[in-house]
Amino acid sequence: MADTSLFTIFMEGVFIKNFLLIQFLGLCSFVGVTKDVKSAAGMSGAVVFVMTMSSTASYLLYTYLLVPLKMEFLSLISFIVVIAALVQLVEFVVRKNIPSLYRSLGIYLPLISTNCAVLGAVLLNVRSDYGFAQSVLFGFAAGLGYTIVMLMMSAIRERSTLVNIPSAIKGLPQAFLIALMLSMAFVNYFWVIPI
Amino acid sequence: MNLNTLLIQSVAILGGLGLAVGVMLIVASRKFKVETNPLVDEIMSILPGANCGACGYAGCSDFAQRVVDDDAPIDGCPVGGFDVAKQIGGLMGQELTEGEREYPFVLCNGGVNCIDRFEYVGMEDCKAVMMLSDGEKGCNFGCMGRGTCVRACPFGAISIGEDKLPHINKNICTSCGLCISACPNGILVFAKESERVYIKCRSHDKGKDVKAACTVGCIACKICEKNCPVQAITVTDFLAEIDQSKCTACGICVEKCPQHTIELRGVP
Secondary structure, eight states, X not given: OOOXXXXXXXXXXXXXXXXXXXXXXXXXHHHHSOSSHHHHHHHHHHHHHHHHHHHHHXXXXXXXXXXXXXXGGGHHXXXXXXXXXXXXXXHHHHHHHOHHHHXXXXXXXXXXXXXXXXXXXXXXXXXXXXXXXXXXXXXXXXXXXXHHHHHHHXXXXXXXXXXXXXXXXXXXHHHHHHHHHHHHHHHHHHHSSOO | OOHHHHHHHHHHHHHHHHHHHHHHHHHHHHHTOOOOOHHHHHHHHHSOOOOOOTTSSSHHHHHHHHHHHSOOOTTOOTTTHHHHHHHHHHHHTOOOOOOOOEEEEEOOOOGGGBOBSSOOOSOSOHHHHHHTTTOSBXXXXXXXXXXXXXXXXXXXXXXXXXXXXXXXXXXXXXXOOHHHHHOTTOOEEEEETTOOEEEOXXXXXXXXXXXXXXXXXXXXXXXXXXXXXXXXXEEETTEEEEOTTTOOOOOHHHHHOTTOOEEEOSOO
């Protein structure tokens, strides 16, 4: 088990190893679902939820099944299976018991089941040799970092519909330019602050 | 560990995992099954999913349910407009004829051009301002500019500009009409894009009173009425009105209006 403090893991997950702007994972949703703040918030909520859940499940799977059998090389494919199944299961339960939550998360949950950011968080947990609490916290923090960036990006894109933008870069190119500036800010800002 | 056992073990683990997960999902899907009409889901997938409530029902899924069960109108979704209504009509076996998209339009040119009778201090809301002797503005028909429409818009399509008048961003606007019902003074109306000439004033006050309060209001001078080549404008009850079916958008009235009350929209 790695002896990194929980606070460090939290700050790493949210800022220093930010999934969208520093590791460039989960970019499809970063560009696809940030047209308005509301859907970005819905997507982010679902990601936080799924990342925490899948970090928990995959830690248990890895530590109690794959490591004792010396089958660590199977981690990638078995994580995919477990995450997809977990998302599906959660969808069933939420749909039955909390229909209002299902309606707001509904379309985003299946999107996430194969999201690379979720798998990335799980694999980073394994690679960093995190313990149970550390894994769960890192999953949650990574989701939180994702949320922050999604909200920033969607707010900027929503505002920028009111501005005159050259037609050549309207739409996706403009989103990429915004992403570039956000990313530069994130990398440089958190590079110089030692945590 | 030789290659054979390794192979068998990996297949067994992955297969076992897949089997266990599959069985679990089957059990879960049986246990948490929700019975729904497939038609409702199909209509849901057509609807915009904004959950704005402009149709009068609690969100898109409620509307879809009502369309199937309770005869809610198939064109009841103002956000989706004609396209959505046509698709729902296709599912429900009903035909629909096309209407043109309408956007809210501000029937006031006042804002900073209109004098204040007193200084209002209080709740920043048009309805509250209205309650205090019909508002601070010199004109009883004008826009208060306190942004009740801005807050009513679930899409953030309206903003109050430098001129203290609401501006509608047509890229975001979905024509749901919530701002129109929210405005306490009836400043906002639906207007078609093809109806290009509009009189941005709804004051029925006499010309002298309008002139005293506002530099851009209609003073009923009848210059537009006299100059219109197709007689589309008539001044009744101290306010010019345009018959949109006659108007050719020639722009003569816009040039001649001494108060610059008439606007020609969408100049190419």
